[in-house]
Amino acid sequence: MADLAREFAELLGAKGWLSGDGAAPYSRDWLNRYGIAPIGVARPADTAEVSAVLQLCHRHGIIVVPQGGNTGLCGASVVAAGAGVILSLSRMAAIAAPDRASASVCVGAGAVLEALHQALEPQGLIFPLHLGAEGSATIGGLIGTNAGGSHAARYGMMQDLVLGLEVVLADGTIWNGLRAVQKDNAGYQLRKLFCGAEGTLGIVTRAILRLYPAPKQRQTALLALPDMEAAVAFGTHIRAEAADFLNGLEFFSDFGLGLTMRHLAGLGFPLETRGGAYVLVELTSSSDLVPLADVLGATLEWGMEQGLVLDGALAMSEAQRSHFWRLREEQPEGQRLEGPQLKHDISVPPGRIAEFIHDADRLCQTLLPGVRINPFGHLADGNIHFNLSPPEDATGFDGRGGDLAQGLAGLATAMGGSFAAEHGLGRAKTALADTHRSPVERGLMARIKQAFDPDAYLNPGVIITTITPDQTKE
Incomplete structure (x- = not known):
């Protein structure tokens, strides 16, 4: 390996090749679940150097794992087994002048x-x-x-x-x-x-x-609703009335709100009434001619008349808008600061969000009584981040993490949804995919992988289980 490392160093120079302690910050995934020490970290400066790195790795039978910001949640951006090189694109960060006419x-x-x-x-x-x-x-x-x-x-x-x-x-x-x-x-x-x-x-x-x-107008509101059924009904209405301008339609729970306000400074409750669910709605327009405030006002009035909206506030400044968005976006951080957690990235048809949360709650309580559930996510597209904290007096999940993941994946699949909405499969969810997606679908993926990377040098074990480069030579 020393000779190989020298080849990389000669190819990429001192800035382009990291090994030993220099490679350590790249070696583990964001959740610190996966990763072994790589041979080193290649940091090419341009496409020609990326090509040269891959040619060198291909010639020596070395695994290559690309890495961006290493913020993924499924362990896809680190070496997990075998002799591998992490290929960081961090030096290839140029942003050209935009083509305004072509957008x-x-x-x-x-x-x-x-x-x-x-x-x-x-x-x-x-x-x-x-x-x-x-x-x-x-x-x-x-x-x-x-x-x-x-x-x-x-x-x-x-x-x-x-x-x-x-x-x-x-x-x-x-x-x-x-x-x-x-x-x-x-x-x-x-x-x-x-x-x-x-x-x-x-x-x-x-x-x-x-x-x-860029938007010239923006209208943002935070709403308290009695439950997720009301949130889904309100979401259905506002999508019908304001879909052309709907920039965000987010939801979170009262439990998640409590965690966020408990652990993060400066996040007070901006409404007078607590609810079982909260919706953050934002409308934007690139034209000053659209009566955006009237559109949002009419939908909020309808929601209150229907008993779907208990309380609400309009953002009257950018600081207030930022506060509303932080209450939603800091949900993961609030739960992380609470202690151990299990993350599940689910999607179902938007009209079935409340049904999924209700059934998933019952499933989780059956598997682990007292488990604390924090659902939040994207009401308009059906993406639910269904995150779990242990029961109040517990320090962990009693070894039930796998059962919980399988149960939730099965429930989402049965509703015509997905157990991997926007985080991907990585290494963490390949077994779920093998269980909950048809052999035909998995087989097609394997054949695509074989066509593009027949020796399995590129990120083996991610998305599908593939043979390793060493096995291809046996």
């Missing part, structure tokens, strides 16, 4: 999402993907996991925001699909195959992303 921008895979937002702000443009980890999540990682975020119902998932890609394949071949057009039906939609592939089919190096005009 697009070319971005390096290592660009941080928040940096992209900041670069576009003076241009009067937005890239409409927002999530809690945007200060560290990178464009390549977001593409690899097909991230969703808070505005997916209006703008789509990451695959809907990607117009073109540049990708380096397992053997170092470069595919240049950097075409800045929405309509490109010249065969299979290759760019979409790499969205959600978690680095198992190729390494994304650059992307052309779709942009939108």
